[in-house]
Amino acid sequence: MELASAASADVTWPSWVLVVAAVLVPGLLLAGPALRSRYPGAWWLLCGFPAVAFRVVQTWRPLMAGCGLAVSRRPALTVVSGLVGKGAPPPQPRVPRRGLIRPTSGGFVLLVRLLPGQVPEHFVKAAPAMAESWQVHAVRVTSWKPGIVRIVASAVDPLADPQVPKQRGPGHLLRVTVGALETGAAWVIDLRRVPHWLIVGATRSGKSTLINALVAGLAPQPVALVGIDCKGGMELSLYEPRLSALATNREQAVRLLTALVDLTLDRMSLCRAAHVRSIWGLPDKERPIPVVVIVDEIAELFLVASRNEKDEAHAAGTALIRLAQLGAALGVFLVVAGQRVGSDLGPGVTALRAQLGGRVCHRVADPGTAEMALGDLNPDALKAAQAIAPEQAGTAVLASGDGWERARSYLITEADAEAVAAEYAHLTPALSELHVEP
Numbered sequence: 001m002e003l004a005s006a007a008s009a010d011v012t013w014p015s016w017v018l019v020v021a022a023v024l025v026p027g028l029l030l031a032g033p034a035l036r037s038r039y040p041g042a043w044w045l046l047c048g049f050p051a052v053a054f055r056v057v058q059t060w061r062p063l064m065a066g067c068g069l070a071v072s073r074r075p076a077l078t079v080v081s082g083l084v085g086k087g088a089p090p091p092q093p094r095v096p097r098r099g100l101i102r103p104t105s106g107g108f109v110l111l112v113r114l115l116p117g118q119v120p121e122h123f124v125k126a127a128p129a130m131a132e133s134w135q136v137h138a139v140r141v142t143s144w145k146p147g148i149v150r151i152v153a154s155a156v157d158p159l160a161d162p163q164v165p166k167q168r169g170p171g172h173l174l175r176v177t178v179g180a181l182e183t184g185a186a187w188v189i190d191l192r193r194v195p196h197w198l199i200v201g202a203t204r205s206g207k208s209t210l211i212n213a214l215v216a217g218l219a220p221q222p223v224a225l226v227g228i229d230c231k232g233g234m235e236l237s238l239y240e241p242r243l244s245a246l247a248t249n250r251e252q253a254v255r256l257l258t259a260l261v262d263l264t265l266d267r268m269s270l271c272r273a274a275h276v277r278s279i280w281g282l283p284d285k286e287r288p289i290p291v292v293v294i295v296d297e298i299a300e301l302f303l304v305a306s307r308n309e310k311d312e313a314h315a316a317g318t319a320l321i322r323l324a325q326l327g328a329a330l331g332v333f334l335v336v337a338g339q340r341v342g343s344d345l346g347p348g349v350t351a352l353r354a355q356l357g358g359r360v361c362h363r364v365a366d367p368g369t370a371e372m373a374l375g376d377l378n379p380d381a382l383k384a385a386q387a388i389a390p391e392q393a394g395t396a397v398l399a400s401g402d403g404w405e406r407a408r409s410y411l412i413t414e415a416d417a418e419a420v421a422a423e424y425a426h427l428t429p430a431l432s433e434l435h436v437e438p
């Protein structure tokens with residue numbers, strides 16, 4: 001005892017260490033919050049992640065046991081160990097094996113090997129308990145491969161205020177980063193991967209903001225943008241300088257959609273003559289420009305009040321379905337937005353929905369719209385979509401054949417989108433075949 005205290009009394013720190021510590025520690029305490037908000041990524045990696053990773057390691061065994069994910073040793077072994085080690089404590093139950101804890105921007109990810117008898121759903125149920133024990137914002141569990149689950153944790157809410165990254169050039173063709181995912185990764189709409197999208201949401205839920213982000217990302221690219229806004233062009237006319245065509249009522253919309261179908265059929269003949277299966281197989285010089293068709297408020301196209309309107313609505317619906325069926329390979333992409341999308345709008349809506357593989361569901365006013373957007377792809381995502389609160393405008397549930405996740409678009413205002421459209425107006429391709437008489 002005396003020796004130990006003598007040894008500790010002998011430790012003398014060089015004076016420069018004391019000076020550095022005296023400056024650094026209060027400096028970090030004072031400047032911490034500012035550094036954290038200015039460099040959140042670096043702050044998380046250096047300060048937040050090590051502490052949370054330590055917590056994960058420390059709590060892994062009790063957490064697994066508490067959530068019923070630990071499995072007792074085989075009884076025979078327990079008996080043998082009891083005989084061999086008389087009086088020794090009983091063997092610890094087995095817990096699932098955990099892989100490396102890898103940091104992500106604002107969270108971490110780890111893989112876990114399931115024990116015999118376990119299924120991914122057992123871990124999905126334990127996700128809230130994991131988030132509490134590790135003191136992180138949220139934990140998502142997904143099946144990774146047979147026998148392995150992937151646990152993704154976000155330390156802070158990445159959807160609280162996603163920041164628009166600094167744009168470097170026009171980026172990849174038909175690929176736009178429109179927001180952030182719950183995992184902290186970028187929310188990318190890649191039209192070459194998923195060519196057609198359905199975006200739904202109640203009023204003031206964030207549909208236009210998402211379309212602003214999409215148009216702002218596509219405007220600098222060599223693509224033609226076409227708008228169909230049957231509410232008199234109130235929404236899409238903002239981007240008019242960058243639009244190759246804009247229809248502002250249903251009559252114009254039908255003519256524009258018919259012209260687009262003709263353009264698609266021409267491209268089909270071009271591809272057939274060149275013996276290729278899509279415009280991407282054509283040489284660069286011969287490849288027609290990709291066309292992105294944005295439809296704002298789909299209900300305006302489908303709702304009917306008279307016999308005459310019924311024919312128009314039918315023609316619009318048929319042309320849209322045709323475009324969705326043929327367009328992807330021929331460079332025509334659809335982004336269809338609506339407040340309320342239900343089968344009551346007509347049989348064409350359900351047929352169209354089946355062709356729109358990418359789904360974005362913001363806060364909705366009626367469960368039927370969420371069901372229409374997500375129900376056929378991911379019924380699990382419905383609850384998450386219905387839980388989006390009005391103050392979380394811009395937050396949405398994304399679904400595709402691969403699964404679902406929550407995301408929030410960047411706040412690109414109408415003024416921002418208008419400015420981008422004006423800046424890149426000189427890139428607007430003149431497509432005379434799409435000209436619709438006013």
Ligand SMILES: Nc1ncnc2c1ncn2[C@@H]1O[C@H](COP(=O)(O)OP(=O)(O)OP(=O)(O)O)[C@@H](O)[C@H]1O
Binds near residue numbers: 206408
């Ligand atoms: N990603 C976002 N981040 C923060 N705020 C947002 C976001 N998206 C939308 N908002 C807020 O919500 C408001 C309404 O958004 P937006 O105009 O996009 O809704 P909308 O669904 O298009 O509504 P409507 O159908 O009535 O046109 C915006 O003015 C903005 O204040």
